[in-house]
Amino acid sequence: MKNEKFTFIKTDKKLIKLYFDDVTVIKGLGNYVEISTVSEKKYVYYKSLKDLIANLPNEFMRVHNSYIVNLTNVDLFEDNHIVLKDVKIAIGKSYKECLLSTFNKFLL
Template sequence: MINKTFAFIKTDKKLVKLFFDDITVIKGLGNYVEIYTTSDKKFIYYKSLKDLIESLPDEFMRVHNSYIVNLTNIDYFEDNHITCKDLKITVAKSYRECLMNAFLKMML
């Protein structure tokens, strides 16, 4: 498989090129997701979190029933919360161990 660095999403009746590196957080809204980027843009996309996580690169991890984060864009992790830019996201108990293992692999 080709190492993809971007994907196109359909939003506001147009196809938008979105680089994976630019995505900070993906928030689930039922059958839609809200995609937050490093440039403070937000995109609404018609796809469920469950379907979306399967097509994202490895640096994306589900940390809550309603959130997927890009591990490369996390500012810090403290008191069971991840902070990405201005967003503070609670890590659900069921995802915590998996997240901690991912952090261990990234530590110096």
């Protein structure tokens, strides 16, 4: 899936086409995840964060035990938080160093 621009997810007994660029945040809910999009739609999908992150493109990064973010949709990074579309997400201690090194690649 890493080279694809979209995927299909099964939610509410439907297969929904989901473009990776539209995804902002993926929140873990036990064995389910809640996928939030740029258009503020939310989808609940049966898969764990651990299984999901292995199949996502490189622009997705786990920043907390409960969150995966799409780095292309990050608005700002301050202190120990990332802001995407007015949603503030805390960064876990074990994920901070990797996130900072990734951001440093994009600095001018």
